[in-house]
Amino acid sequence: MSWDSYLDNLIAQSKDATGTAHADRACIIGLDGGAPWTTAGHANAFQLQGQEGPNIARCFKSKDFTAFMAGGVHAEGKKYQFLREEDKKVVYAKKKGEGAITMQASKTAIVIGHCPEGGQQGNTNKAVAVIADYLESLAM
Numbered sequence: 617m618s619w620d621s622y623l624d625n626l627i628a629q630s631k632d633a634t635g636t637a638h639a640d641r642a643c644i645i646g647l648d649g650g651a652p653w654t655t656a657g658h659a660n661a662f663q664l665q666g667q668e669g670p671n672i673a674r675c676f677k678s679k680d681f682t683a684f685m686a687g688g689v690h691a692e693g694k695k696y697q698f699l700r701e702e703d704k705k706v707v708y709a710k711k712k713g714e715g716a717i718t719m720q721a722s723k724t725a726i727v728i729g730h731c732p733e734g735g736q737q738g739n740t741n742k743a744v745a746v747i748a749d750y751l752e753s754l755a756m
Contacts, residue, residue: 638739
């Protein structure tokens with residue numbers, strides 16, 4: 617099964633009343649180890665590099681986000697400033713000039729959405745939550 621269709625769904629879920637999408641890239645990684653579920657070949661893939669996926673997964677798995685607080689969230693070779701976490705399962709981060717990322721864990725995965733600079737991160741937050749909550753409803 618290809619998980620890439622979930623990326624299209626996430627971006628569609630981020631659209632506002634005018635039809636503008638507020639998420640431009642996304643990915644899904646495994647909670648155990650951070651292995652990618654979605655492919656880098658997708659046109660809207662958010663492409664984690666090297667140890668970024670495993671490092672993100674380690675923080676979510678342990679529900680300990682002090683590494684993000686101290687050193688930021690590293691994704692796509694960039695360092696995003698940690699903003700906050702909610703309920704030990706959602707993390708928000710931002711990088712001036714790059715935009716923001718929203719990450720939410722389900723039982724077995726982490727859904728990551730990127731909001732471009734100038735976009736409405738709230739719409740991206742909602743879109744990431746829709747996909748993560750759907751996976752959770754499937755016990756995934």
